[in-house]
Amino acid sequence: MRATFARRTQAPRTVHSWWGKAWQRAVEEAAYSEAELRPGRAAARRGDVGGISVDSGSLLAAVRDGDDAWTVEVVVPTLEPDMAQALVEVVAAESGRIADLLAGALPHDLVEHAEELGVELLPYGGELAATCTCEHYLDPCAHAIAVLTQVGWLVDDDPLVLFAVRGLDREDLLAALHARAAGHGRSAGPVVGELADDVELAVDAALRARRIADLFEAGADFEA
Template sequence: MTSRTFPRHAPRRSAAVRGWWARSVASEAEESAYDPGDWTKGARLARRGAVGEIRVEAGQVVAAVSEGDDVQTVQVEVEVFSADEAQTVAEVVAGAAGWVGTLLSGRVPDQLDEGLEESGVELVPHGGLRSSCTCDAWVDPCPHALAVLLQVAWWVEDEPLTLLHLRGLDRSGLTERVAATARPGGPEPSGGGEPDEDLAIALEAAEWAAVALEQEDDADV
């Protein structure tokens, strides 16, 4: 799995995020703050554009945060999906009409959370954030890490599949697993039914969309 690098986010007036998944990431980050003042400071740093490029890969986020003349390096670790959890995600997606095309075209259905929760999988890992920073703060996460996490939520707002990528399941991996689930002889969808013609059509369209998006990613590098 390749890493994704997001450019420095332009300063913005508000720390607010839109979209179910982006709000979930931001809420989890805020709840992980040791003190409300840490979250306030982290949000202020994020809004000022103090966070540099953000590198996202399976289970890890790395970024630099500038505060005056000081630059801190932040690393946030998130638990990746196990093989069984990744397969469950694919089965839940394949078992719901329309979700294949929606997800692989870059959008995450809000209802996916409920479907995964019923299957025992958390898309946003509650209480599973671990961070380190080169600053001298003794709390985890420190305000610098909270600033990075808030900007990760902003990127999830723009590109929801960033969250799956962080959990270790990128577009190509999801496409392969959904395709294996949909093929005769592959694992059955979570609903236990046979893959239908609509799923096959949606999967084909989604694969083309995924290829196009991958090409866009390569062009941005």
């Protein structure tokens, strides 16, 4: 399911998460030289990147450059169906992982467990295949680096953006977890059935947290 994130005109002070830093390293690996990396990062910080469209295996955005605007598309390999199911199993292996993901955290052991099963969630530089409508002869150009840099900010804020890029967005993940819990619950008794309750509680908690955050940003006062 395609999702479009609004244009960001202010850069974060820093990328704080380990998975956000891993994305940054992949962007550095993808760049041919500092000649593209530095101006690309500067363009991202200036807010030259328009709204970023994230879909299964695809990132799309326009980048302003003076009086011109160029279209950048990045293609990232998606998980094969069996690998996507394996990732669902990894998430479901510990109920706390669902709550962590919905709260904006990516457990390190989740990624390690997935890698043991052959599921690569975090991309490496060679997987970030970028093209741009500008006349630069190398890809990724500075415009593509700007888009990839801002996508890193999105991933830093919400690791489920990473899942979506790999072909398993939030809705698909939750639906798969529900289906797994329901199917196992019929034969495995109430213990496995508790996973469905954990999913519901985690979703509710995440939605409540988002509403509170929105109220804080809107300047609402909360009594102690």
